[in-house]
Amino acid sequence: MGICCSCISCNSAAGPDPATTPATAAATAPATDPATPAPELALDPFPDPDIVPTSPGNLTEGWFLNAATFNFRSDMLLGKGGFGSVYKGLLNQKVPIEGIRKLRIAVKKLDSNSKQGLRQWQTEVGFLARVSHPNIVKLLGYCQAEGDKELLIVYEFMEKGSLNYHLFGKRSDRILPWETRVRIATGMAQALSYLHTMEKPVIFRDFKTSNILLNESYIPKLSDFGLAKWGPNDGGQYVTGNVLGTRGYVGPEYKSGGRLYVKSDVYSFGVVLVEMLTGLRAIDKNRPPGKQNLREWT
Numbered sequence: 568m569g570i571c572c573s574c575i576s577c578n579s580a581a582g583p584d585p586a587t588t589p590a591t592a593a594a595t596a597p598a599t600d601p602a603t604p605a606p607e608l609a610l611d612p613f614p615d616p617d618i619v620p621t622s623p624g625n626l627t628e629g630w631f632l633n634a635a636t637f638n639f640r641s642d643m644l645l646g647k648g649g650f651g652s653v654y655k656g657l658l659n660q661k662v663p664i665e666g667i668r669k670l671r672i673a674v675k676k677l678d679s680n681s682k683q684g685l686r687q688w689q690t691e692v693g694f695l696a697r698v699s700h701p702n703i704v705k706l707l708g709y710c711q712a713e714g715d716k717e718l719l720i721v722y723e724f725m726e727k728g729s730l731n732y733h734l735f736g737k738r739s740d741r742i743l744p745w746e747t748r749v750r751i752a753t754g755m756a757q758a759l760s761y762l763h764t765m766e767k768p769v770i771f772r773d774f775k776t777s778n779i780l781l782n783e784s785y786i787p788k789l790s791d792f793g794l795a796k797w798g799p800n801d802g803g804q805y806v807t808g809n810v811l812g813t814r815g816y817v818g819p820e821y822k823s824g825g826r827l828y829v830k831s832d833v834y835s836f837g838v839v840l841v842e843m844l845t846g847l848r849a850i851d852k853n854r855p856p857g858k859q860n861l862r863e864w865t
C-alpha cells in the first residue's frame with residue numbers, strides 16, 4: 568500500500584498542539600460532498616476475496632483527526648473492540664449560509680501491529696464505500712498514515728452507542744421499550760436484506776449486538792464490516808474460507824464445515840432476536856452449565 572494520504576492530521580509529527588481544541592480545526596466537507604471525490608476502489612478480488620481501496624486515503628487537508636480527537640485522548644474513547652479502539656471526534660464543517668457547523672464523528676484506529684488489522688481496515692473501507700442504506704453506518708473517510716502504522720476509519724457518530732449496552736446494562740435509563748426493539752429488529756432485517764440482495768451479495772459475517780449502533784433517535788445502523796465477505800454469485804449456495812465471527816452467533820454449518828451462506832447472517836440475526844426478547848447474552852459464563860450458550864439453552 569501507499570504511504571500517508573494528504574491528511575495532515577494523520578501525520579503526528581505535524582499534529583497540532585494537544586491544547587488545540589477541535590473547534591479550531593475547520594474541516595472540509597466529508598466524502599458525501601460532491602466536490603470530494605469518492606474513494607476509488609479496486610474491483611478485483613483481494614485475498615479471500617475481499618476488496619481493497621486503491622489509494623491510502625480519501626481524507627484531504629482539513630480533516631484534523633488528531634485535533635478532532637484531542638490526539639486520541641483517553642476521555643474521547645468510545646470503546647475498544649478486538650481490532651482497535653473507537654474515539655469520539657469533533658470537527659468544524661464549513662457549510663453554506665450557516666458558516667460553520669459542528670460535526671461529530673467516530674474514528675476507529677485499527678491495530679496496525681497485526682496483518683489482520685490491515686486486512687480488516689481494507690475490507691471495512693472497501694465494503695462501506697460501496698454500500699448505502701439508512702440502516703448501515705456511513706463511512707465519512709479513511710486514512711492510512713505513517714506507512715502502514717496508522718489505519719483510521721471515520722464514521723458518522725452514533726449517539727446512543729451499541730445495542731448490547733442498552734440490552735444488558737443494569738441502569739434503568741438503558742431499558743429499551745418493546746416498540747424500539749421491534750424497530751431495531753426491523754431495521755437490521757432491512758440492512759441484511761439489502762446486503763444479501765445486492766448484485767453481488769455481501770455476507771456480513773459478524774452480526775451481533777455490539778455491531779448494531781443507535782443514533783439519537785434510536786434508529787439502528789449496522790457497523791463493523793471488517794469480516795464481511797462477498798457471497799456466491801455464480802449460482803452457488805455458499806463460499807468457503809477461514810471460520811471467522813463471534814462465538815455464540817456463528818451458525819453450526821459454518822462453524823463445523825466452513826461453509827458460509829447468506830443465511831449464516833440470518834442465523835446470527837435469530838440469536839440477536841432471542842437476546843432482544845430475553846435480555847440474555849448469547850454467551851454468558853456466569854450462567855450455570857448448560858445455560859451459558861443461549862442458542863443451546865433455548
Ligand SMILES: Nc1ncnc2c1ncn2[C@@H]1O[C@H](COP(=O)(O)OP(=O)(O)OP(=O)(O)O)[C@@H](O)[C@H]1O
Binds near residue numbers: 646651724728813
Ligand atoms: N460510529 C460510532 N459511533 C459511536 N460509537 C461507536 C461507533 N462505532 C463504534 N462505536 C463504539 O465503539 C465500540 C467499539 O467498537 P468496535 O466495533 O471496535 O468493537 P466491538 O463491536 O465492541 O467488538 P468487536 O471487536 O468484537 O467487533 C462499540 O461498542 C461502540 O460502543
Ligand SMILES: [Mg+2]
Binds near residue numbers: 648777778790791
Ligand atoms: Mg464491532
